[in-house]
Amino acid sequence: MINRYEVYETNQMIEQENLDVRTITLGISLLDCIDSDLERLNEKIYKKITTVARDLVSTGEAIEKEFGIPIVNKRISITPVSLIGGSACRCSEDYVTVAKTLDAAAGNVGVNFIGGYSALVSKYMTKSDEDLIRSIPEALASTERVCSSVNVGSTRTGINMDAVRLCGEIVKATAEATKENDSLGCAKLVVFCNAPDDNPFMAGAFLGVTEGDAVINVGVSGPGVVKHAIEKMRGRNFEKLCETIKKTAFKVTRVGQLVAGEASKRLGIPFGIVDLSLAPTPSVGDSVAEILEEIGLERVGAPGTTAALAMLNDQVKKGGVMASSYVGGLSGAFIPVSEDQGMIDAVKLGALTLEKLEAMTCVCSVGLDMIAVPGKTSAATISGIIADEMAIGMVNQKTTAVRLIPVIGKDVGDTAQFGGLLGYAPIIPVNEFDCSKFVNRQGRIPAPIHSFKN
Amino acid sequence: MKKCVITVVGKDRVGIIAKTCMYLAEANINILDISQTIVDGYFNMMAIVDVTNTDKEIQDVAKELEELGRTIGVSIHCQREEIFEKMHRL
Numbered sequence: 419m420i421n422r423y424e425v426y427e428t429n430q431m432i433e434q435e436n437l438d439v440r441t442i443t444l445g446i447s448l449l450d451c452i453d454s455d456l457e458r459l460n461e462k463i464y465k466k467i468t469t470v471a472r473d474l475v476s477t478g479e480a481i482e483k484e485f486g487i488p489i490v491n492k493r494i495s496i497t498p499v500s501l502i503g504g505s506a507c508r509c510s511e512d513y514v515t516v517a518k519t520l521d522a523a524a525g526n527v528g529v530n531f532i533g534g535y536s537a538l539v540s541k542y543m544t545k546s547d548e549d550l551i552r553s554i555p556e557a558l559a560s561t562e563r564v565c566s567s568v569n570v571g572s573t574r575t576g577i578n579m580d581a582v583r584l585c586g587e588i589v590k591a592t593a594e595a596t597k598e599n600d601s602l603g604c605a606k607l608v609v610f611c612n613a614p615d616d617n618p619f620m621a622g623a624f625l626g627v628t629e630g631d632a633v634i635n636v637g638v639s640g641p642g643v644v645k646h647a648i649e650k651m652r653g654r655n656f657e658k659l660c661e662t663i664k665k666t667a668f669k670v671t672r673v674g675q676l677v678a679g680e681a682s683k684r685l686g687i688p689f690g691i692v693d694l695s696l697a698p699t700p701s702v703g704d705s706v707a708e709i710l711e712e713i714g715l716e717r718v719g720a721p722g723t724t725a726a727l728a729m730l731n732d733q734v735k736k737g738g739v740m741a742s743s744y745v746g747g748l749s750g751a752f753i754p755v756s757e758d759q760g761m762i763d764a765v766k767l768g769a770l771t772l773e774k775l776e777a778m779t780c781v782c783s784v785g786l787d788m789i790a791v792p793g794k795t796s797a798a799t800i801s802g803i804i805a806d807e808m809a810i811g812m813v814n815q816k817t818t819a820v821r822l823i824p825v826i827g828k829d830v831g832d833t834a835q836f837g838g839l840l841g842y843a844p845i846i847p848v849n850e851f852d853c854s855k856f857v858n859r860q861g862r863i864p865a866p867i868h869s870f871k872n
Numbered sequence: 873m874k875k876c877v878i879t880v881v882g883k884d885r886v887g888i889i890a891k892t893c894m895y896l897a898e899a900n901i902n903i904l905d906i907s908q909t910i911v912d913g914y915f916n917m918m919a920i921v922d923v924t925n926t927d928k929e930i931q932d933v934a935k936e937l938e939e940l941g942r943t944i945g946v947s948i949h950c951q952r953e954e955i956f957e958k959m960h961r962l
Contacts, residue, residue, distance in 0.1 A: 424956055
């Protein structure tokens with residue numbers, strides 16, 4: 419029988435420590451919408467999304483109220499659009515019409531983001547892939563809810579440096595196209611290495627073709643819960659600290675498993691995975707940086723940060739994997755700068771640099787995320803940063819990503835304001851030495867030797 | 873059997889259990905287990921109830937109990953028991 423202490427602990431986590439289900443993401447395949455006529459393609463896409471996702475928001479709200487657990491976002495991920503539009507879309511402008519359809523469909527069903535305006539180009543780009551990628555600045559500037567991603571590298575295929583070079587330009591162009599809003603468009607664009615098919619978190623969510631027709635993927639979050647739990651472990655040894663993180667991660671992930679199962683049952687859509695990532699928000703007490711500081715660092719970015727993060731990431735996985743029947747997505751600690759008050763403070767104090775963030779991406783899940791850089795940063799430099807992050811992912815056989823925001827008109831010392839869950843960010847300095855001769859070389863970096871596993 | 877956990881917390885006064893149980897009885901919700909303490913004038917109650925036979929939706933029960941709590945001057949939560957089961961049992 420459940421006892422009073424357990425009920426109290428759960429409700430404390432929810433009310434005081436920001437325990438929540440960060441997202442229920444309904445993945446919808448658009449493969450059956452493929453058509454050679456652009457108008458028919460858009461009609462089919464709109465119809466499929468608004469039909470399949472019709473009850474998503476109301477179901478999420480019902481589960482929220484019955485279990486007393488906040489479900490912060492209900493979102494949709496779709497098949498990468500470059501796989502859907504290859505026939506009907508003859509140019510970038512055609513692709514923009516699809517983005518607008520996605521935006522309208524998302525608005526109709528009441529979700530706040532729809533991810534999958536994406537291309538998978540880790541080896542080569544087709545003309546259609548390139549058309550989509552080149553359409554991204556316009557697509558993100560003229561829609562509200564659409565999120566975009568490009569996968570430019572993988573452990574198996576190497577790094578498509580032509581795509582990396584193009585993406586540097588596209589990030590810059592997206593920044594320009596949305597400069598009235600502190601280049602907010604870039605907050606909806608992710609460049610990936612080893613992108614997973616089942617990530618429920620935005621902006622990099624898309625539904626890989628391996629995922630079936632529709633699927634429910636859930637992302638939980640509880641940085642506040644983990645931080646609170648380890649406060650009792652001050653001064654204790656690593657064994658006790660790790661056990662506490664692990665057990666807490668178990669409890670947090672179990673909430674995601676429960677909600678995923680309920681959503682799947684009520685919507686009649688198969689359950690995919692729980693992504694057990696520790697995902698912060700700008701709210702007070704919901705910070706991954708604060709966990710690292712509680713572990714024993716004066717400020718995130720100090721020596722020891724990479725080790726502490728590696729340990730945290732590993733324990734979260736160990737606890738979470740036991741709690742769920744299927745774990746997937748990114749499943750690790752997130753370090754988005756603008757979405758974590760502790761990270762913001764550390765950057766402002768000069769404790770956390772871009773170089774340290776890059777080191778941290780070697781040992782946790784997301785990559786260089788929600789980082790505001792000077793608007794004058796060149797496309798080549800952005801490509802260089804992307805290339806670095808792709809190399810880390812490729813060699814270490816993990817997912818890495820870049821979601822960088824060059825804020826047009828702002829420089830180090832300024833702050834970019836994105837609003838809502840996207841938060842705000844101080845502009846971080848970027849190494850200004852030039853890499854264009856490297857970035858301008860044509861072709862691909864080959865797959866690393868250890869990708870040959872057979 | 874579908875079960876919920878109802879928690880009531882607030883300043884003690886006459887009638888808290890009576891009013892809560894009246895609501896449950898009218899909604900055809902059976903009380904399986906109930907425990908209550910008062911510490912420093914603060915009332916703290918937990919009840920495990922059977923919601924299998926109520927005609928109401930659970931989310932409506934949760935909302936109505938929340939409103940009832942407001943009128944009495946206490947905070948009432950009603951949650952499906954699975955959330956506690958899943959978090960605290962292997």
